[in-house]
Amino acid sequence: MTAVRVWAPGAERVGVEIDGGRHPMSPVAGGWWTGPELVPGARYGFLLDDDPHVRPDPRGRRLPDGVHGLSEATAARTADVGGWAGRGLADGVIYELHVGTYTPEGTLDAAAARLDHLVDLGVAFVELLPVNAFNGEWNWGYDGVAWFAVQESYGGPDAYARFVETCHARGLGVLQDVVYNHLGPSGNYLPLFGPYLRSEGANTWGAEVNLDEIEVRRYILDNARMWFEEYGVDGLRLDAVHALRDTSREHLLATLSRETEQLAARLGRPLTLIAESDLNDPVMFRPRTGGGYGLTAQWSDDYHHAAHVALTGETSGYYADFAPLAALGTVATRGFFHAGTWSSFREREHGVPLGDDVEAWRLVTFVQDHDQIGNRAAGDRLSASLSPGRLAIAAVLGVLSPSTPMLFMGEEWGASTPWQFFTSHPEPDLGKATAEGRIAEFARHGWDEDAVPDPQDPETFRRSKLDWAELDAEPHATLLAQYRELIALRRREPDLRSPRLGDLAAQVDEEARTLVFERGGLRILVNLGDADWTPGVTGEVLFATADDVSSAPVLLPADTAAVVRIAG
Known part of the structure; x- marks a missing residue:
């Protein structure tokens, strides 16, 4: 048992409801409040001043009735990693996976039952799209509002722990996609407790997270530690870190990398931090002693854009700068295409050059991923438009990138199913606004309104699920065999792995x-x-x-x- 605690610095009174009984809480230093002890399985939530509603725990590990319901107390958890020694990122292939659409069942246990496929494919890491709790039954995961709770429709925290343990038993590392730059629009009660969001300033997705507040920073750092310590994950993919506005003396990302290094030393296994960054700046993985943030690696969208244009000929929007085939030669040898050069889409110079001594594995590259497929109007994969021959070339460009390759689920067999933008907001007004906003966004880019599926329509979600019956049919079986052969070749040939950029x-x-x-x-x-x-x-x-x-x-x-x- 442990005493219940909550940070609510602006409240004059805080109470806690536990299994229907209400109890006052006592203030302690730093805006924290403490109350009675919780036993595992107890349902509880907080009462703030005159608010008549009971609110879930901002740090609660389980929300069995969804993000608007009470939290459930869970036993203290320490990951059972057994003999798992961990994996470093260099030389490994990543497989990006969305739990809800990877299998017909859409659960963590069902995904674990499909791990033989990934072992046979030869990948080193499974990267899960966000699994923290969101409102509704299905979602990409980037509208999460309860960062410490695993989405109940995926199986909740126990299923997540089983998934990680099963991956490790099969020799697979686990990377978890986490979102620290914004919160979703439904079920976000954090502002009722304290200044988690800035009163001024917003990014693409909504109000900014208040990184000026030390307890909000600690909220993020403790969440990262939870994935490593309580669940045994091997790394975090940090969503859109360019949206983390931080004027502190030490940037949040540098603090995160420092604490993660200390934790890795204590746990005795490598821990990885990968930034999704739009900045094209090696500050992400430059050592902290050299003024960098000290992360392990970062995504390179430039590689995707150059490969996509070379394969498809599409040059609209941000693809325009990548029209010359030479752009693919540049990203494959210099890492970034925009490296202090003019970006027509941004209408300014963009990026910072990478030095010859940068190891290519510091960049994660891909020819398809959830964003670049799902943010197309129809969510169409390369397989919808390319011939089998071109898809095989895409496999070569993807798997044999000099950087760390990442595949998106189903890419390896040329899945014919789309991967579309889907939501399940229970609130009719929010669902309607989401659908209308999606149509308006694509109308600005010249897409026909009829080509944009309604994200709230359950069929949009269902048609995005992989069809596992395709694996044994042609041309899927041939492409899958080619992916397996390429990954094995990469593993076998040292010249195909992790060179310095100056050697390319x-x-x-x-x-x-x-x-x-x-x-x-x-x-x-x-x-x-x-x-x-x-x-x-x-x-x-x-x-x-x-x-x-x-x-x-x-x-x-x-x-x-x-x-x-x-x-x-």
């Missing part, structure tokens, strides 16, 4: 639409043109996307790619 080179022929990526003694050859190509390379073909790629000398037909160990 690429040759691009804009007219012929061909690329040569130099990786030590290997060459990755890509022919996006419409004619046969003889790149002047002789050697052993280690992988080819088509049977008609020939060697001695190497010849690639149109729309093919190959990996060659050069002779001599």
